[in-house]
Amino acid sequence: MRALASSLHDDVASQLRDYIFDGQLRPGSFIDEVALCELWSISRTPLREALKVLTAEGLLRHEPRRGCFVNEVTAQDLDNIFPVIALLEGRCAFEATQRATPEDLKALEVWHRRLQQHAEAGRINDYYQANFAIHEAIIQLASNKWLTQTIDDLRKILRLARLQQLYAPGRLQQSLAEHLAIFAAIKAGDAAGADAAMQHHLLQQREALLDLASFSRSVLTV
Template sequence: MRTLPSSLHDDVALQLRNYIFDGQLRPGSFIDEVTLCELWSISRTPLREALKVLTAEGLVRHEPRRGCFVNEVTEQDLDDIFPVIALLEGRCAFDATQRATPADVQALEVWHQRLKQHAEAGRINDYYEANFAIHEAIIQLANNKWLAQTIADLRKILKLARLQQLHAPGRLKQSLKEHLAVFAALKAGDAAGADAAMRNHLLQQREALRELAFAKRSVLTA
């Protein structure tokens, strides 16, 4: 059992968020307030405040007279979210290209070498970590707190879906190619090119997920 840092509702929100992302509370499941309050030795007030936070984030939904449930991400949600996050991260790539120093480019070069090594070795989990670090570095270079916050909020919803797009056939190799295209544009100082390459990278993620969902349905109906 995890220890709750304090009784403040933001700490409770963090704990609840971790439960959801770790799969201890799965999409569609009922959030038992009594059980959680007993488990974490807290009163109902901070938990309910935390639930309001997660409801605003889209991770939880409240149903009158029934209580709170972990949200489920639909295919339509993914269709709606990916074009938006593609635009936002594309803008980050644009701004990052204009602001990147030679030292920033060198740091990104190191990360892309790691990304390539993980892809060639088929180390998907390590690839995910390097991929995340690269996206974060570009967002930080863009230096726009509003873009960063909006992207972070959308990522929470995508994380709720427990997506595994790199498991699509050929996706690991293609993802690397897309990342290298973004970096090549950034290194060349081509802000518009970096923007377009990043948008393409995010939209291709959605297509890979669509292929996985189709393959899964095909297996179930076979």
């Protein structure tokens, strides 16, 4: 029975996580426990266990006597996290380059063709999914469980804001060019070049978020 209860709250946590990442629950949104229990036909116990999991992950915050809310990533959070994840994913690109087989490169080639097609068509959500898959593939190729675990924790937080950066003017094509530079270094067997290109790519995401915030403020003041 305990295993079943654990499995249920894990499923609820996964579903709630998807709601947040899909934008159905926006940053700052209140988690209506009664409504979710009715929607998913579950009791409060697995939901509350799931809320504890997502709070520990940093996706939710609990406010005494008020309940849980979807966390809002601050500018300081982004300034702190992006340089760290840039170093970590850069190292993944380095190790992935050393391990990549011809079959791995063919698979990455397919993903990059899709990425380019989505960029050319302006399909931001599809681009983001392909982009995420490429990052995931490079992390898996690195085959370093410590890097994977640490990056996974940070990515959960960044996913609250990361998609937004693709809406910055000119960012979609810039992101594509950065990805193609990473892939070119991996194909060439240039591990240090792949590391540097990946770090540049991640740091540019932070710059794009800053540009988007500045652009939004300028539009509001016109």
